[in-house]
Amino acid sequence: MAQPEKLFWQQVRKNLTAFSWIRLESRVNHGIPDVLGTTEEGIYFTVELKVSKSNKVNMSPHQIAYHEERKKAPAFILVKSPLEGSPRKYSVYLYTSDQARELSVHGLSLPAVYRSSPAQWPLVQEQLLFAIRQKIK
Numbered sequence: 001m002a003q004p005e006k007l008f009w010q011q012v013r014k015n016l017t018a019f020s021w022i023r024l025e026s027r028v029n030h031g032i033p034d035v036l037g038t039t040e041e042g043i044y045f046t047v048e049l050k051v052s053k054s055n056k057v058n059m060s061p062h063q064i065a066y067h068e069e070r071k072k073a074p075a076f077i078l079v080k081s082p083l084e085g086s087p088r089k090y091s092v093y094l095y096t097s098d099q100a101r102e103l104s105v106h107g108l109s110l111p112a113v114y115r116s117s118p119a120q121w122p123l124v125q126e127q128l129l130f131a132i133r134q135k136i137k
Contacts, residue, residue, distance in 0.1 A: 005050065005051050008049050009023060009049055011080075011121075012035065012047070012049065015121035015125070016128065018125050019039060019125075020037065021036070021037050021038075022035065022036045022037075023035050030063075031063050031066035032046075033048040033049075033063075033066065034047065034048055034049040039129065043074065043132055043133075043136060044074070045073075045075065046073075047075075047077070048075075048078070049078055049080075051080045052081045055108045057077075059100060059104040063100065064104055067098070067100030067101075068098075068101060070097045071097050071098040072098075074136060075096075075097035076094060076097065076128065077097075078095075078124075078128075079092070079103075079112075080092055080093075081108060083118055091115060091119060092124050093112040093115050094112055094113045094114040094115070094127055094128060095112055096113055096135070114127035
């Protein structure tokens with residue numbers, strides 16, 4: 001995980017406390033998401049963490065393929081992007097697996113399932129839990 005994404009991971013772990021987290025590090029399969037989460041009900045889900053300083057969201061072909069193969073699964077992409085003019089404040093965008101290819105093409109101009117700007121972690125947590133439950137229905 002790149003340095004900005006490592007810091008983002010620390011924020012996720014600290015602020016999204018309704019979930020149990022495992023950081024995944026795979027040198028074998030480059031498409032595996034950064035973290036595996038579990039809800040209190042025992043639902044497993046994955047999250048790819050991205051940090052973007054512009055509209056662009058860099059996703060490898062392996063990452064896109066992972067998400068495309070799991071369009072109906074609880075697999076998500078969480079993107080952190082600084083607010084213009086406020087380097088200490090940032091937005092958090094939540095995307096579902098079926099948006100991965102479009103996200104890599106259109107970047108943050110692609111409408112997110114949820115956007116918190118500036119980031120309000122309790123709301124991000126609530127929306128992620130809602131999105132997980134929607135995927136398993």
